[in-house]
Amino acid sequence: MLETKRVVQLRSRGFYVRMRLLHGTRSSRNPEKGFCYRYFKWILWVVHFLLFLLLLSHYSQVVQGMKVYVYELPSKYNSDWLSNERCSSHLFASELAIHRGLMRSDVRTLDPWEADFFFVPVYVSCNFSTVNGFPAIGHARSLIASAIEHVSAQLPFWNRSLGADHVFVASHDFGSCFHTLDVEHVVIPPYIPPETVRATLEKSPAAGPRDIFAFFRGKMEVHPKNVSGRFYSKKVRTKIWLKYGGNRRFYLRRHRFAGYQSEIVRSTFCLCPLGWAPWSPRLVESVALGCVPVIIADGIQLPFPSAVPWAEISLTVAENDVDNLGKILEHVATTNLTSIQRNLWDPSVREALLFNVPILEGDATWQVLDALSRKLDSVDGCIMRMGCRVGVGVGVGVRSGWGEPNGLRARMDDVARSDWSLLRLVGTKLYM
Ligand SMILES: *[C@@H]1O[C@H](CO)[C@@H](O)[C@H](O)[C@H]1NC(C)=O
Ligand SMILES: *[C@@H]1O[C@H](CO)[C@@H](O)[C@H](O)[C@H]1NC(C)=O
Ligand SMILES: *[C@@H]1O[C@H](CO)[C@@H](O)[C@H](O)[C@H]1NC(C)=O
Numbered sequence: 436m437l438e439t440k441r442v443v444q445l446r447s448r449g450f451y452v453r454m455r456l457l458h459g460t461r462s463s464r465n466p467e468k469g470f471c472y473r474y475f476k477w478i479l480w481v482v483h484f485l486l487f488l489l490l491l492s493h494y495s496q497v498v499q500g501m502k503v504y505v506y507e508l509p510s511k512y513n514s515d516w517l518s519n520e521r522c523s524s525h526l527f528a529s530e531l532a533i534h535r536g537l538m539r540s541d542v543r544t545l546d547p548w549e550a551d552f553f554f555v556p557v558y559v560s561c562n563f564s565t566v567n568g569f570p571a572i573g574h575a576r577s578l579i580a581s582a583i584e585h586v587s588a589q590l591p592f593w594n595r596s597l598g599a600d601h602v603f604v605a606s607h608d609f610g611s612c613f614h615t616l617d618v619e620h621v622v623i624p625p626y627i628p629p630e631t632v633r634a635t636l637e638k639s640p641a642a643g644p645r646d647i648f649a650f651f652r653g654k655m656e657v658h659p660k661n662v663s664g665r666f667y668s669k670k671v672r673t674k675i676w677l678k679y680g681g682n683r684r685f686y687l688r689r690h691r692f693a694g695y696q697s698e699i700v701r702s703t704f705c706l707c708p709l710g711w712a713p714w715s716p717r718l719v720e721s722v723a724l725g726c727v728p729v730i731i732a733d734g735i736q737l738p739f740p741s742a743v744p745w746a747e748i749s750l751t752v753a754e755n756d757v758d759n760l761g762k763i764l765e766h767v768a769t770t771n772l773t774s775i776q777r778n779l780w781d782p783s784v785r786e787a788l789l790f791n792v793p794i795l796e797g798d799a800t801w802q803v804l805d806a807l808s809r810k811l812d813s814v815d816g817c818i819m820r821m822g823c824r825v826g827v828g829v830g831v832g833v834r835s836g837w838g839e840p841n842g843l844r845a846r847m848d849d850v851a852r853s854d855w856s857l858l859r860l861v862g863t864k865l866y867m
């Protein structure tokens with residue numbers, strides 16, 4: 436019985452590395468929930484700092500032993516898109532950063548026969564927004580399908596595993612639309628250019644003085660539109676604005692400001708309420724810049740839990756508890772704020788959400804490789820080499836049938852029926 440189930444799983448399950456922070460469902464767990472993950476986490480809870488370093492170096496060897504073959508694809512799948520300047524720095528640019536990082540990394544192999552994974556560099560998110568701001572779903576769908584046809588015709592490796600060991604980065608929100616029971620995810624953060632973070636920190640170090648108590652800059656609707664019965668941010672941002680807009684300790688701003696990172700680095704608490712989606716790039720920026728993130732997004736799934744001890748570096752406030760936000764923050768400020776900041780200011784934590792080129796040990800791309808390498812090792816998990824399907828892409832679950840272009844199309848069609856408010860997110864011109 437067990438055996439049968441296992442075989443079925445091996446044939447039909449795979450995973451996709453997910454680029455975004457999405458609603459978690461208990462049924463689509465991170466594959467890291469294996470023995471190693473639990474052990475690792477347990478260690479983190481007990482003696483956080485010292486053993487963290489030890490285990491890091493252990494995993495480092497695993498990552499180094501892994502081999503990834505990077506397909507060379509015609510430029511229409513990737514570099515052509517870069518003529519749009521925005522494509523190398525926008526929210527979903529991790530597809531580009533991971534590709535570039537891999538090209539220069541030691542894990543890259545030029546010999547596909549020794550590869551554990553095959554990376555298919557298709558930039559689907561780059562300008563998937565049309566002029567009117569609406570996402571071009573058809574474009575992503577056909578681009579990936581065509582890339583699969585291309586790689587399966589050129590080399591035998593796709594057919595060998597039906598794409599099981601192939602990795603895509605599809606760093607857009609469509610991943611959330613692929614939620615199904617048999618999908619496993621690796622959640623990865625949105626892209627924030629590491630240079631901007633470093634430039635900000637050069638002017639004001641993470642551990643420097645912070646004169647703003649609580650900060651939020653972003654869209655706050657006074658009258659959240661009732662679209663399809665749904666309110667923007669489930670009215671959370673509206674409540675924050677109405678209740679704390681006049682509070683001197685709250686620095687709330689509703690308009691864009693390019694220099695907002697300088698505000699984050701001056702702030703003690705950075706509010707990270709949901710928008711259309713639970714995640715937003717400000718969570719990454721808060722962590723990277725050492726401002727304690729206050730996560731107000733029920734069910735959010737956070738990236739790299741084995742590297743970032745979220746419970747120890749952030750605060751979580753329930754959406755319906757937002758009226759008590761002020762009290763909660765005051766309480767923390769007088770009790771455990773110092774220890775939260777000490778955990779947060781650990782450089783290894785602040786680096787873990789940034790995608791660097793070249794890859795730095797412990798950074799976001801490294802965490803992706805680490806997650807992949809643990810797939811290879813994991814006894815419980817899907818053993819990629821044996822034909823378990825692996826997709827690396829933005830938050831897409833890989834199910835049976837993913838290998839064939841037809842299967843892919845079917846899955847992509849799910850997107851068309853998916854929650855349009857998430858798609859709309861793209862239409863908000865990324866002011867979140
Ligand atoms: C990508 O951008 C170009 C120019 O900026 C535009 O003409 C084209 O329609 C975009 N492609 C998609 C699929 O949105
Ligand atoms: C892989 O399978 C497809 C569809 O069956 C076929 O068209 C293609 O030629 C195969 N690729 C290789 C390299 O044999
Ligand atoms: C919002 O939409 C829902 C469902 O369509 C409806 O029941 C509700 O009355 C609307 N609320 C407002 C304030 O318009």
Ligand SMILES: *[C@@H]1O[C@H](CO)[C@@H](O)[C@H](O)[C@H]1NC(C)=O
Nearest residue numbers: 746747748767770771774775
């Ligand atoms: C700090 O205190 C708050 C409120 O009592 C609690 O929810 C949170 O878990 C504590 N965090 C840490 C890291 O101790």
